[in-house]
Amino acid sequence: MAKVIDSKIPAGPVPEKWKEYKAHQRLVNPKNKLKLDVIVVGTGLAGASAAASLGEMGFNVINLCIQDSPRRAHSIAAQGGINAAKCYQNDGDSVYRLFYDTVKGGDYRAREANVYRLAEVSNNIIDQCVAQGVPFAREYGGMLANRSFGGAQVSRTFYAKGQTGQQLLLGAYSSLSCQVNAGKVKLYTRYEMEDVVIVDGRARGIIAKNLVTGKLERFSANAVVIATGGYGNTYFLSTNAMGCNCTAAVQCYRKGAYFANPSYVQIHPTCIPVHGDKQSKLTLMSESLRNDGRIWVPKKIEDAKALQAGTKQGWEIPEEDRDYYLERRYPAFGNLVPRDVASRAAKERCDKGFGVNNTGLAVFLDFSESINRLGIDIIMQRYGNLFEMYEEITDVFPGDLANEINGVKYYKPMMIYPAIHYTMGGIWVDYELQTSIPGLFAIGECNFSDHGANRLGASALMQGLADGYFVLPYTIQNYLADQAVWPKVSTDLPEFEEAEKKVDAELDRLLNIKGKRSVDSIHKELGHIMWEYVGMGRTAEGLKTGLKKMHELEQEFDKNLFVPGTKEGLNIELDKAIHLRDFFTMGQLVAFDALSRNESCGGHFREEYQTEEGEAKRDDENYFYVGCWEYKGKGNEPELIKEPLEYEAIKVQTRNYKN
Numbered sequence: 001m002a003k004v005i006d007s008k009i010p011a012g013p014v015p016e017k018w019k020e021y022k023a024h025q026r027l028v029n030p031k032n033k034l035k036l037d038v039i040v041v042g043t044g045l046a047g048a049s050a051a052a053s054l055g056e057m058g059f060n061v062i063n064l065c066i067q068d069s070p071r072r073a074h075s076i077a078a079q080g081g082i083n084a085a086k087c088y089q090n091d092g093d094s095v096y097r098l099f100y101d102t103v104k105g106g107d108y109r110a111r112e113a114n115v116y117r118l119a120e121v122s123n124n125i126i127d128q129c130v131a132q133g134v135p136f137a138r139e140y141g142g143m144l145a146n147r148s149f150g151g152a153q154v155s156r157t158f159y160a161k162g163q164t165g166q167q168l169l170l171g172a173y174s175s176l177s178c179q180v181n182a183g184k185v186k187l188y189t190r191y192e193m194e195d196v197v198i199v200d201g202r203a204r205g206i207i208a209k210n211l212v213t214g215k216l217e218r219f220s221a222n223a224v225v226i227a228t229g230g231y232g233n234t235y236f237l238s239t240n241a242m243g244c245n246c247t248a249a250v251q252c253y254r255k256g257a258y259f260a261n262p263s264y265v266q267i268h269p270t271c272i273p274v275h276g277d278k279q280s281k282l283t284l285m286s287e288s289l290r291n292d293g294r295i296w297v298p299k300k301i302e303d304a305k306a307l308q309a310g311t312k313q314g315w316e317i318p319e320e321d322r323d324y325y326l327e328r329r330y331p332a333f334g335n336l337v338p339r340d341v342a343s344r345a346a347k348e349r350c351d352k353g354f355g356v357n358n359t360g361l362a363v364f365l366d367f368s369e370s371i372n373r374l375g376i377d378i379i380m381q382r383y384g385n386l387f388e389m390y391e392e393i394t395d396v397f398p399g400d401l402a403n404e405i406n407g408v409k410y411y412k413p414m415m416i417y418p419a420i421h422y423t424m425g426g427i428w429v430d431y432e433l434q435t436s437i438p439g440l441f442a443i444g445e446c447n448f449s450d451h452g453a454n455r456l457g458a459s460a461l462m463q464g465l466a467d468g469y470f471v472l473p474y475t476i477q478n479y480l481a482d483q484a485v486w487p488k489v490s491t492d493l494p495e496f497e498e499a500e501k502k503v504d505a506e507l508d509r510l511l512n513i514k515g516k517r518s519v520d521s522i523h524k525e526l527g528h529i530m531w532e533y534v535g536m537g538r539t540a541e542g543l544k545t546g547l548k549k550m551h552e553l554e555q556e557f558d559k560n561l562f563v564p565g566t567k568e569g570l571n572i573e574l575d576k577a578i579h580l581r582d583f584f585t586m587g588q589l590v591a592f593d594a595l596s597r598n599e600s601c602g603g604h605f606r607e608e609y610q611t612e613e614g615e616a617k618r619d620d621e622n623y624f625y626v627g628c629w630e631y632k633g634k635g636n637e638p639e640l641i642k643e644p645l646e647y648e649a650i651k652v653q654t655r656n657y658k659n
């Protein structure tokens with residue numbers, strides 16, 4: 001019999017759901033001295049906000065991260081901003097409109113009720129962060145400023161220069177530090193969760209590795225929350241920080257937590273193009289640049305060829321010979337179409353030979369028109385640090401005047417190309433953010449919850465902070481209220497003993513392979529397979545080939561890996577080997593999911609399923625569900641379980657960004 005998933009969505013029209021839900025909370029009063037312990041793994045925006053809030057509410061929190069400080073979590077990389085439905089611009093924004101844009105942006109594959117709740121708490125996030133002192137950009141008159149991001153026709157993105165994630169994390173970190181000082185949060189930096197411990201069917205603790213001493217340690221609690229980020233680094237080259245990994249999530253999956261929609265991977269249109277095989281990282285140029293930057297390739301193939309050969313420069317091509325292909329194809333949204341649409345359009349132009357650099361895999365992002373209109377000072381105020389970052393990497397400053405043709409000034413454009421950036425898929429959670437393992441919760445990028453098949457820009461920070469400040473602190477109480485009568489389990493239980501032994505044996509196994517290949521060389525090869533067969537354009541045949549190649553490479557990993565050093569003390573190569581082991585599981589999961597979904601939607605583009613104009617062709621009749629995968633052991637195909645989607649407030653239709 002098919003398994004049924006209880007997503008715990010309360011009944012009733014969408015706008016009422018969350019209010020009803022809140023009214024039914026059984027509050028575990030902070031002052032009631034229940035001494036309930038919660039482990040929060042991760043100190044990114046989701047983890048830090050959750051740990052701070054739970055500490056503030058009276059729980060005893062154990063908070064771990066792999067970096068030497070919570071302030072170095074990957075969330076600091078976020079540049080562009082965070083969405084909220086404040087409607088400060090008086091442009092017709094509303095909670096409903098943010099909800100609608102997000103569901104549509106996700107290509108109608110998100111859970112409607114979750115997204116409504118997200119939109120509803122979005123405004124609280126801004127208030128919370130302002131109260132913490134986050135220095136959001138302001139208008140001259142003092143009001144918080146906004147800019148626009150893809151998939152929206154209103155201006156609802158709050159930002160702090162191009163450093164929004166860092167400033168938000170400093171805010172969350174100061175709240176967290178208050179709780180550390182108050183003794184409610186115990187912080188463990190340079191600790192990596194290696195396994196979740198299940199006792200009598202419930203998550204009761206974790207095994208973590210002290211990354212400095214190499215020692216394995218046991219932690220027990222009444223509930224475990226993972227906030228460990230996404231799995232973009234499965235592709236080796238991505239915009240994610242190099243430390244990002246999916247080990248915690250994959251271990252939860254191996255222990256029985258369902259993994260939802262793994263094939264929904266976001267490829268961001270505006271990244272600095274790959275320029276060699278020695279790179280280990282790609283750099284994002286924030287989507288905010290698309291507010292004022294215009295994306296183009298030459299109209300004439302001979303111009304493209306000259307650009308590729310280096311005999312012509314972009315600024316030598318006059319206005320009438322430029323193809324602003326997003327403005328041409330999507331007049332209503334222009335350069336601000338959602339990321340999946342913009343990325344595919346760039347690929348389409350480059351595949352047709354119109355790429356503008358020596359590899360043919362780049363398009364221009366040009367500020368000439370906006371600099372001519374607004375002046376360089378205004379543009380620098382908006383994007384100064386991004387221009388400087390671009391110059392540092394490419395030696396080209398996008399604000400430099402380069403040419404004048406017929407009285408029109410042309411500035412040096414940026415070159416950009418799509419790259420792996422964010423993962424919409426993640427650990428399956430119900431409406432309460434609880435996974436399919438009771439007592440195990442997942443928040444932030446590591447869960448699958450709110451973005452459907454494509455995340456809109458500036459919505460990840462919104463979701464991470466919504467989960468951490470305003471959703472989990474309520475919903476976890478439903479679980480913990482029943483836990484009040486249960487004593488915290490001892491870490492001497494056989495379940496802890498067994499889990500620790502298994503992790504230890506795994507470390508020995510990896511060290512004792514003593515082969516010839518470094519972790520990075522194998523990871524890079526995995527990345528090539530992922531990009532080629534499980535990347536921007538997928539086919540059934542390619543996915544099968546990719547799965548076969550991944551399986552062979554995993555065998556090579558098991559037989560020919562070389563990890564220097566020992567288990568004791570700091571061993572970064574050993575830590576990377578663990579991550580790579582889990583990237584293999586993840587990569588195959590992405591491919592299985594992509595193969596099972598015979599349609600194109602959002603970030604999942606199956607070339608067999610496209611319209612004549614090359615747009616994604618959904619199949620709502622057969623694939624209107626969340627695809628959840630259950631682990632069935634190494635080398636075995638996981639089992640697909642479906643959570644049907646139900647929409648009450650929004651009419652499911654074909655996405656249209658043209659008019």
Ligand SMILES: Cc1cc2nc3c(=O)[nH]c(=O)nc-3n(C[C@H](O)[C@H](O)[C@H](O)COP(=O)(O)OP(=O)(O)OC[C@H]3O[C@@H](n4cnc5c(N)ncnc54)[C@H](O)[C@@H]3O)c2cc1C
Nearest residue numbers: 042043044045046066075078080081193229444445460461
């Ligand atoms: C370059 C870039 C720019 C971006 N810009 C924006 C933007 O402008 N707006 C927006 O909304 N989104 C943006 N995003 C996306 C957004 O930054 C992320 O989705 C979000 O910050 C993820 O937050 P998180 O708390 O879920 O995870 P992370 O910030 O990734 O934090 C993960 C935490 O888990 C810890 N951890 C991981 N594994 C383990 C383990 N096994 N054991 C212990 N701890 C572990 C880490 O130490 C870290 O503390 C951007 C992403 C990138 C890459």
